[in-house]
Amino acid sequence: MHRAWQRVRDLNFSLDGLTGFDVHGKTVGVIGTGRIGTIFARIMTGFGAKVLAYDPQPSAETQGMPGVSLTSLEELIEQSDIISLHCPLTEQTRHLINADRLSRMRPGVILLNTSRGRLIDTKALIQALKAGHIGGAGLDVYEEEEGIFFADCSESGLQDDVLARLLTFPNVLITSHQAFLTHEALHDIATRTLQSLLEFSTGRISAEAQLV
Template sequence: MKVLVYSAKDFEIPFLERANNGRHEVTYLKEALNLDTAFKSVGYKAISIFSGDDASSIVLETLKGLEVKFISLRSTGYNNVQLKTAQKYKLKVANVPDYSPYAIAEHAVTLLLALNRKIVNANNQVHAYNFLQSNLMGFDLKGKTVGIIGTGNIGTVMCKIIHGFGCDILAYDVEQNPNLIDQYAIKYTDLETLCSHSDIISLHVPLTNLTYDLINKKTLALMKPNTVLINTARGAIVHTDALIEALENNQIAAYGTDVYEREKGVFFKDNSQSGITDERLKKLISLSNVLLTPHQAFMTTEAIQNIAQTTFENIDSWASGEKCANELLPEESVTEWD
């Protein structure tokens, strides 16, 4: 099968090549999928896209007209794909549901520890030969209450890690995991209770109509002034304007994130020469109590290898006429938290 890979990153191409192992005729394109680049899929039966690509209705309609049949996502999240339109045009879409929950959860903990122990500030200081400690005070994680929103694959790993620090764990999800209750003594509660009682809150839900702006002016107002908020899920789960206001007013203590609600056109590219025009993003990263990384949580050898492998397993299934185990349906984007 002829496959066009959009948003192909130099670091992932060797993994994709090994996973394909010559079975399919693959072309790699650095450009993201959008209305302007959709025409490049002429002659390809399948395409592969990343989480930042545009698979909106008008783009999918264009792909249908170009006789594309299959779309294999190289991500777990699929909020960038209009699944109802894909179903309408009989486009098969599949994701990578479980590439490495450890990569994401470990990055969330990294953000938390770096913020708490002022690692970035300390590193900058010593490089300037400043070895004072007066502004580097942190706190012990042991005994703190951690609120974990979403206890799917990634949230489950986060519970395990946080439990190892000796924390008390509150959780919020549409479905409880009894194993987490038994093994780690986590307590499921409502969102308002979690926000008002947690010292640390970590987000591990997909972006759906149920989670959009889940962290907003109301929920931020419930949080304690010492709360550290961590987001390795999706940027639009947090209302950015309300977050900035809460940070500036010392309503919460800090924000560590690997994602931003308007990543498109900014993330996954070097803007060091051209700069950026998003004033909200500029404001966010200018705050001393914010640590933002460029959507790199998935960047481990194991995760990239698993993504590549599953991407071509999905394509293999379609090529052989078999049912693809990871195919997505429209209702899944509303009813399930991953």
């Protein structure tokens, strides 16, 4: 869709090179089975995809979910046609997607990241894209996004050469960390924050409000 949209803006209405694929019947890998990862897995099963999920501590809802199989990270990396990241950034998950794991992904894999930018080694991703091994990437986050995302750089220009290179790929779609930016999500965030503060102030700390 991104490539087609770009072409139409240039008044190019041809279909050459725009053949896509159905999600139905594909294998979708979901890394992280928290609230969002679990919802994403459920949506993918609704499209008729086979879902592989990995999490060191998988959610109870994901376990036994029809169409979802819990597996190892390495099997998920090697077997998935689409891989979506839904995990927090920790020392263990920093550059979880690195050159080695990118090389073991299926040719043409689609990589999605709406979690944290540093989950992906961006320079390694660029090399995999240049080699044609990665079919495409959809990124709402970037590992060096601070000072860039949420700002208007249209006049000052972009000083980050890595991001500038990433933006040149026609099969890469980048948004500026805005997956949360809906009226409903903002209302939900505010409600959960107030609920957590209330429970903290009354000594009833919810699982979401606990400080680890």
